[in-house]
Amino acid sequence: MTPIVKVVVRLVGGFIFLYGCYIVLYGHLSPGGGFAGGAIIAAGLILSRLAFGTTAKQEKSASISSSIFESTGGLLFLLVGLLGLFVGGYFFINLFPSFGTQGRLVSAGSIPFSNIAIGIKVAAAILSIFLVLASTKYIFKE
Amino acid sequence: MLDLIVLLIFMIAAGIVAVEIKDLLASVIALGAVGFAVAIGFIMLAAPDLAIVQIVIEVLSVVFFVAVILKTTHVDSAAGRPYKPADIFTFVVFGVFALAFVYFGIRLFAGLAPMSRELGQVASHYLTQGLAETGAVNRVTSVVLDYRALDTLGETTVLFTAVIGVLAVLRLEGRRK
Amino acid sequence: MIILVASLILFLVGLYAIITKRNMIKIAVGFSLMEYSVNFLFAIVGFRPGAVPPILQAVEVGKVYSDPLPQALVLTAIVIGLGVTAFMLSLILRIYNRIGSFDLEEIQRLKG
Numbered sequence: 001m002t003p004i005v006k007v008v009v010r011l012v013g014g015f016i017f018l019y020g021c022y023i024v025l026y027g028h029l030s031p032g033g034g035f036a037g038g039a040i041i042a043a044g045l046i047l048s049r050l051a052f053g054t055t056a057k058q059e060k061s062a063s064i065s066s067s068i069f070e071s072t073g074g075l076l077f078l079l080v081g082l083l084g085l086f087v088g089g090y091f092f093i094n095l096f097p098s099f100g101t102q103g104r105l106v107s108a109g110s111i112p113f114s115n116i117a118i119g120i121k122v123a124a125a126i127l128s129i130f131l132v133l134a135s136t137k138y139i140f141k142e
Numbered sequence: 143m144l145d146l147i148v149l150l151i152f153m154i155a156a157g158i159v160a161v162e163i164k165d166l167l168a169s170v171i172a173l174g175a176v177g178f179a180v181a182i183g184f185i186m187l188a189a190p191d192l193a194i195v196q197i198v199i200e201v202l203s204v205v206f207f208v209a210v211i212l213k214t215t216h217v218d219s220a221a222g223r224p225y226k227p228a229d230i231f232t233f234v235v236f237g238v239f240a241l242a243f244v245y246f247g248i249r250l251f252a253g254l255a256p257m258s259r260e261l262g263q264v265a266s267h268y269l270t271q272g273l274a275e276t277g278a279v280n281r282v283t284s285v286v287l288d289y290r291a292l293d294t295l296g297e298t299t300v301l302f303t304a305v306i307g308v309l310a311v312l313r314l315e316g317r318r319k
Numbered sequence: 320m321i322i323l324v325a326s327l328i329l330f331l332v333g334l335y336a337i338i339t340k341r342n343m344i345k346i347a348v349g350f351s352l353m354e355y356s357v358n359f360l361f362a363i364v365g366f367r368p369g370a371v372p373p374i375l376q377a378v379e380v381g382k383v384y385s386d387p388l389p390q391a392l393v394l395t396a397i398v399i400g401l402g403v404t405a406f407m408l409s410l411i412l413r414i415y416n417r418i419g420s421f422d423l424e425e426i427q428r429l430k431g
Contacts, residue, residue: 023194028278030373031190033286035398039198046205063192074302079294092291097176097277103376108277114294122398125232125305129405132312133412134209143322143368150325153359157329157352161336166344166421173348176329180355187366188385190374192358192393199401203351206401210408211344213413214334218342219422224372231338236338240331245328251320252422265386272387280374285391299394308409 001051009051016044024119028108034118041119042126049130059135066128073121080114146186153179170207174200191282217308322363328355343421349406354400358393365389419424 024037054062062090084093153176160172177200184193268281268289278284286294329352336349349384365386373387418426 028280028283028287030280031282032194033191033280033283035394036191036194036198039195039202039398043198043202046202063224063235070302070305074298077295077298081291092288092295094276094288097275097288099277102273102277103279108284111276111278111283111287114291118287118294118298121393122301125301126401128305129308129402130202130206130209132308133206133385133405133408145321146368147325150322150329152331152356154325154329155333160348160352161332161340161345166342169345169348173351176352180359181386183359186326187362188370188372189362189365189390189393192362192370192390194398195394196358198395203401203404206346206405206408207347213412214421218345219420219425223424225342232339234336240335240379242333242396242398244324244327248324250320251323262386265388268387269373269375269384273376279376281375282390282394283388285387286394290391293392294395301402302400304406306398307406311406311409311413 001017001055009048013044013048016047017041020044020119020123024115025105025112027115028111029103029105034115035122037115038119038122039126041123042130045123045127047062049142059131063128063131063135066131068123070121070124070128073119073124074115077114077121080117082112084110146183149179149183149186160309164218165216166211167208169218170204170211173207174204177203189282191280269316323360326356326360326363329359330395343414343423347404347407347411351400351404354396358397358400361389361393361396380431 009027020037020043022037023032024034027033027037051059078115081092084095085091088095094109094111098111105112156172156175156179160169160176163169163172167174181193181196181200184196194278219249272281272284273279276284276288278288324368333349333352333356333429336352337346340346340349360385365388367383367385370383370385373390375384378384414426415421418429
């Protein structure tokens with residue numbers, strides 16, 4: 001890519017990542033949540049990959065780590081459900097829904113944790129799909 | 143109401159362009175236009191959560207399509223081929239099916255409750271009791287992650303399966319070479 | 320009413336692409352169009368005239384809110400749609416690698 005794109009991505013990329021984290025963390029208070037925030041984080045990572053390009057070694061390590069993150073997100077979400085089962089008695093019951101002040105960040109019991117788990121999972125899933133679909137290993141030209 | 147109708151006419155026009163245009167890259171870009179129109183429509187329909195997700199997912203889906211087309215070819219070799227009698231039979235069957243589909247759709251929507259000002263019982267329970275029961279100000283999040291969290295677990299499983307499918311289908315070739 | 324029927328017509332445009340087109344990328348495009356129209360139909364069903372988004376501290380009398388349930392169902396369906404599209408694209412890429420074309424008739428001829 002041209003230097004213009006690289007400079008702009010270097011300036012903007014961090015803010016996109018930060019915005020994705022904000023959307024994930026404030027999912028129970030404002031529009032957004034795990035699905036939207038995870039997709040935004042993945043879009044930021046894909047943007048920096050498209051702008052700077054990668055070597056084959058970097059791509060291999062990135063695909064391994066994204067698989068690990070995806071499994072971690074799925075297991076975390078399941079863990080939230082199982083905690084509800086073992087502590088509260090029902091699968092996915094909301095533990096301590098009235099903890100904290102309503103309308104502030106620390107509230108809504110286990111919903112923010114579910115949001116974080118889903119955000120990690122969606123971001124890693126989209127990134128790993130992109131890595132496979134767009135990696136340099138599979139170029140088919142006639 | 144009028145703005146939604148104009149938006150839907152734009153979406154149908156962009157959809158027809160996406161289906162009928164010869165160049166595949168232009169077809170994918172027209173699909174992107176439809177997706178962004180859907181995102182605008184979600185904002186008009188008072189669903190900002192959906193609009194945020196739709197606009198990001200649309201960008202990523204166009205990126206995926208373009209990544210595939212750039213690796214292969216953007217010429218539609220099937221376009222411009224003369225129609226065979228079997229194709230004309232397909233068109234006739236599709237036309238009959240489309241007419242029946244729209245007819246029964248109209249009858250179904252006439253039976254559906256009209257856009258009244260009252261919400262259903264379940265929705266009004268979510269609206270009035272949602273904050274006390276789940277502590278989430280955003281009611282959509284409270285439905286996704288509390289009332290119907292098991293459904294969300296199923297959806298994440300589907301996403302996981304889709305990712306595993308993509309990896310399995312494309313990894314096989316790399317291992318053999 | 321007219322909006323519901325218009326989104327049915329968008330669905331039919333996607334179905335037309337799937338049934339009559341011979342190019343695999345066009346079929347994937349038609350599939351995405353059908354998915355968008357169904358998502359849009361769900362959002363229309365949850366909408367009331369003059370509604371505001373269901374993000375609130377307490378229900379105010381006299382205000383109309385849109386139904387949160389269809390929105391919650393569509394929210395996950397959009398992300399699933401991206402996964403399904405990516406899976407379809409990976410299958411298309413693999414067939415192209417084997418055959419060298421997106422054309423379904425050519426694939427049928429080569430496979431005998």
